[in-house]
Amino acid sequence: MSLIVQKYGGSSVADAESIKRVAKRIVETRKAGNEVVVAVSAMGDSTDELLDLAHQVTPIPAPRELDMLLTAGERISMALLAMAIKSMGHDARSFTGSQAGMITDARHGQARIVDVTPGRVRDALDEGAIAIVAGFQGFNRGTGDITTLGRGGSDTTAVALAAALDADVCEIYTDVDGIYTADPRVVPRAHKIDRISSEEMLELAANGAKVLYIRAVEYARRHGVTLHVRSSFNNNEGTIVYNESATEETIAAAVRTSTGTIPVQSSDPSNPTQKSETTVEEPLIAGVATDLSEAKITVVGVPDIPGKAAQIFNIVAKTGANIDMIVQNVSAASTGLTDISFTLPKSDGQTVLTTLTAEQSEVGFASLQYDDQIGKLALVGAGMRTNAGVSAKLFTALYEAGINIEMISTSEIRISVVTRADTVNDALRVVHTAFGLDGDEEAVVHAGTGR
Template sequence: MSLIVQKFGGSSVSDAEGIRRVAKRIVETRKAGHDVVVAVSAMGDTTDELLDLAHEVTPIPAPRELDMLLTAGERISMALLAMAIKSMGHDARSFTGSQAGMITDAQHGSARIVDVTPVRLREALDEGAIVIVAGFQGFNRDTKDITTLGRGGSDTTAVALAAALNADICEIYTDVDGVYTSDPRVVPLARKIDRITSEEMLELAANGAKVLYIRAVEYARRHNVVLHVRSSFNNNEGTIVYNPDSATGRPGIAGGTDETVSERKETVVENPMIAGVAADLSEAKITIVGVPDIPGKAAQIFKIVAKTNANVDMIVQNVSSAVTGRTDISFTVPMNDGHRVMQALEAEKDQAGFESLQYDDQIGKLALVGAGMRTNSGVSAKLFEALSDAGINIEMISTSEIRISVVTRADSVNTALRIVHTAFGLDADTAAEVHGGTGR
């Protein structure tokens, strides 16, 4: 008998009907002979509604109390889900994060998991029950207070449970069919990816693919949890996310890790190098003009930026001018952080010694991701050529071992996405069906 962890997001359990539908799906897995542990998010917009309520009461809610408040959301969905399953004749028990042994640090609102002690879950499983766990929440041993894991918390809960319970697979149910070579709403011929490495998935998620949270993928990679991203609206096979480097990889329902690697190698033959292309329109570009080209200047500037806690992504430094001995440094940050970073830099302009600042939020970022790039030269050339042929100007370039990112004008990025998708042979024969609205 295998153990399957399943995660259902808020859009899958937005009302009583959704809850019954998900319950039925869980029961089917149980009937197929598996032990089942479910991590569930709050229903639909519950979390946002509770946040609104908190802000009606006070503009800056106390973090401890905000976590206490928000965790009511999953308490509702998990209890309803458990009673739905019980009404279908199967034993089910719901557990809060604290009851499930989800132990975190004390950072309210964005707690990190430090340990998982699922004693009660094991007992319930041994007694034949289906286990329902509140996603997104944990508790701190020292303060004994309730915590929440922050954005993507329920995905992380599911992965952490899968790791702690040594589950065979962790199924992430969402409103799309899996991970696509690109966003099907922009690239109609985007193709569902059958198998992708966690490393590639990380790069795609970090560059705008919204189907999985980076944090959950990282956790899965570190603990060798095999993920299966699939739709809660049909029974199609979704996308397997696995760690090919795993020495102790679990066999999983998806087949062993070794087998996975060899399968992947076969796939490489017909679909070389590239796993997918992602786009991101949420960043802004800041350019620092006329930075003295002397050692320590870049460090000084990025210390100023670091103090704002902004998440700096791409950094590009131009060749310095032989005439002025000065250079320009550009970097991208999330738009939400842009204003704060500009203020911080402006305030220390004289001390840092640069000439001026430019802010540009009309940029788009395109990232080409594939583990095959490591051993395959010519990818960059092909990318640049495809963009050039389409008359799309490249403003910044940055690369990692398995990724090439370029910045273009915001209004060119979707065109760029389609062109690159085609150029690298990723197009499917027919257009993908698009479910849901947000791709999450």
């Protein structure tokens, strides 16, 4: 018997009808002969509503109590989901993060998983029940307190359960058909990626692809969990995120388990967006991601002497801000001064500006410039490792479209560029075309007509 972990997000369980629809899908998975563990998020916008309530009570809610509050959200969705399944004649049991053995450190609001001891979940499966686990939440042994895992927490819950229970596959259900070569709302000819390595997925997620959270991908990669990102509105095969170290047989088995009777790697002629060569040869480029959530800070007139960059980024590090790209201009010989630019989430912008300004005389820079009208585009593909000329092709495509590049940063399997925010969607389309990623048909963004 195979074990499947499924994760359903808030939009999949937004109301009683959605919950019944999800329950039916879970029951079908069980009936197909699988053991099923489900990680579920809070209903629709309920987490935001609870946050609103907290802020009506106090501008800065105590972190322990905020976690206690927010975990009520999944408690509601998981109980409703379990009762929906039971009303369909199948045994189901809901478990809080604590009951499911999601042991974390004590950092409220952003706890890290330190151990997973899903004894009660395993017992429920052994007794033939479907286990419904609250996503996003955990439990600290030292304090005995409830914790939450922060952004993308429910994805992480699902992956951690899949790892601890040695599941055959971890299915991440969402409202799109899988991971696309680019955002289909911007690039109508973006096509669904059939398979992507977790390394490439990490780069895409880190550079703005919204479907999977980077943290869950990291966890899956470290523990060798095969992910299947797919739509909760149809039975199509989605995107398989595989570990580079996994064998072809392991991956194929995961796909078989997950898709049930759907033929593996079907060459169904009615699905022309499926690129047949993906099984034959690793594609050069997996996908292109864009991100409009970042801003750029330029530290102007920094004395070009050793240790200055370190000094600046030590100051920035104290704010906890997540720095992304860093560029240092060549120093002007005449002045002995240089400029250092870096990108960071807009939400961290004000704090970093304030902190740097306070240290201006200590560091000795001339001024700060803040720019929140930037867009980032990242081209990701493991094939870059063995293919020269990718950067040149990228820069040429952007040049021919009249799009100016402001910053460049590269890794082994990724090239990122910063442009003006209002050109990034044009950039995405020309790059998608230039690298031959356009499918033959327009992507169906929402297949939300039920099943």
